[in-house]
Amino acid sequence: MGAVSLRNVSKSFGAVDVIKDVSIDIEDGEFCVLIGPSGSGKSTLLRIIAGLEEASNGTIEIGQRDVTDLEPKERDIAMVFQSYALYPQMTVRENMSFALRLAKRPKEEIKKKIDDVAHMLDLEKLLDRLPKELSGGQRQRVAMGRAIVRNPSVFLFDEPLSNLDAKLRSQVRGEIRDLHQKWNTTSVYVTHDQVEAMTMGQKIVVLRDGRVEQAGTPLELYDLPNSVFVASFIGSPAxxxxxxxxxxxxxxxxxxxxxxxxxxxxxxxxxxxxxxxxxxxxxxxxxxxxxxxxxxxxxxxxxxxxxxxxxxxxxxxxxxxxxxxxxxxxxxxxxxxxxxxxxxxxxxxxxxxxxxxxxxxx
Missing domain, CATH: 2.40.50.140 (Nucleic acid-binding proteins)
Known part of the structure; x- marks a missing residue:
């Protein structure tokens, strides 16, 4: 079970309040997009869910388990970063298998998982290459593959497509959507691109200055925005x-x-x-x-x-x-x-x- 629940979560850096009393419920298997302008707190909120940032107040539950004080490795999550975060000295196979090897999984199990995911992401011919020998789209597939092989309760995506050109962005967006339909794993996806939000999200949470401005389905936010801010942020042309x-x-x-x-x-x-x-x-x-x-x-x-x-x-x-x-x-x-x-x-x-x-x- 990978339902995610945030209750009255706040985060301050010194005197600056970045997240302000945020409460969100993300259902098991739901694809939830966090969207907002720069500085709205969306990436900070994702890092709080991951355990990479500590909440100043509030509680975080994953699968009905309180993970507020747990380390990232204890939360059963996998994160895909904007910068890919691949180990440059490791091959694609070694990057994808790193967490499994760290967990001392059997070699046969590791090989089968890597081969299955590589086939799914069309990485089979790239398994022995280093990251520097890959294109941006290929690196992002490796980063997603590394997350998938762990079979986590929750996938976290931090603007994973922002470094790709328009054509690749559309292609990888479709691949992420297809993967979610196949695995049905709870996913939390951060973006500032409302086209990504509208085409990928089952639920969209619009953040503004560290607060939830509105949450709902893409069409709810498009047709019935609660405020001028949401109305102007969702939709293209504006x-x-x-x-x-x-x-x-x-x-x-x-x-x-x-x-x-x-x-x-x-x-x-x-x-x-x-x-x-x-x-x-x-x-x-x-x-x-x-x-x-x-x-x-x-x-x-x-x-x-x-x-x-x-x-x-x-x-x-x-x-x-x-x-x-x-x-x-x-x-x-x-x-x-x-x-x-x-x-x-x-x-x-x-x-x-x-x-x-x-x-x-x-």
Whole structure:
């Protein structure tokens, strides 16, 4: 059993509080991603789970066993580092078997495990090479293989793909996902890349300044972010955010720096007269003619396409707005258009607290 539970975990370095009263439950077999900007505490939290950092307060359980005061080797975890952390003087086979040899496992068992994992990771032809003779992607596979042969209760990944180029990153990301489906071992994965988080995580924990901002499935965080911070951190292209004021009858929005009025997207009677922030994902903006009712007037600034996806960058009375679609666009810079929000797809956040407002049931 590899369930991981953190209860009121805090960590201070001198007078600096890095982790602040964090509580997280990760189910047995779950793939959990810790994400946040630099300095949010995600790598420190992972190192606390591993036992490489001591928590200032709180408890850590792995498999319903209190491991708060245990050494890393006693926690039944295996960690894959950003820097690979391979022994340069050892061959691939020796690197992968090191922990098993240290544990004095039988030679036959070690050989079988190494051969099985090498076959799984396509490392069979590389077993006698030194790390310096490998590419970055191959080194990362060796690091993963070294973790897998130990058959731990929990895998810990500390930004393992950040040193790889875009193509390799996508490939190894798929390999990690496939391995998790095969082994179904609890995994905790640290990244600052929200694409990695969305495509790999069964649960995502968003950290901000050492605290949990929100935890949930990828689509929960994407569709129903608790705050402006989560909304803006999850999603690519980034969510559009602009200020507005709710009318006294709670039926319309007066856009900031504009006389434009739009219908309020939902039933928000408690928001009467309140300053708010509107959030709209780029794919929920339809490009229409400039004189369309209830559409935001805009001017095309630029069109970006990757072949499969198109993003139209627009200048509007509330700032720059992005509209995204799978269709290719024939629009040119300077074209006057309207932007219409898909029904029920706008999010409303309180202008002061930046927390999402929930509509009243109809």
């Amino acid at each position: 969510i559009n955010l602009f200020k507005a004021k709710v009318s006294e009858d709670a039926r319309t929005l007066l856009l900031d720096n504009s006389q434009k009025v739009l219908p309020i997207p939902g039933n928000y009677p408690d928001a009467r007269g309140r300053d708010v922030i509107i959030g709209v994902r780029p794919e929920y903006l339809e490009i229409v003619s400039e004189d369309t009712a209830d559409a935001l007037p805009a001017t095309v600034h630029a069109v970006e396409t990757t072949g499969s996806d198109t993003t139209v960058i627009c200048d509007s009375p509330v700032g720059q707005i992005l509209a995204a679609s799978k269709s290719r666009s024939l629009l040119n810079a300077g074209t006057k258009i309207g932007l219409k929000i898909a029904e029920g797809k706008a999010l409303i956040f309180d202008g002061q607290t930046e927390q999402r407002l929930k509509p009243a049931s109809s």
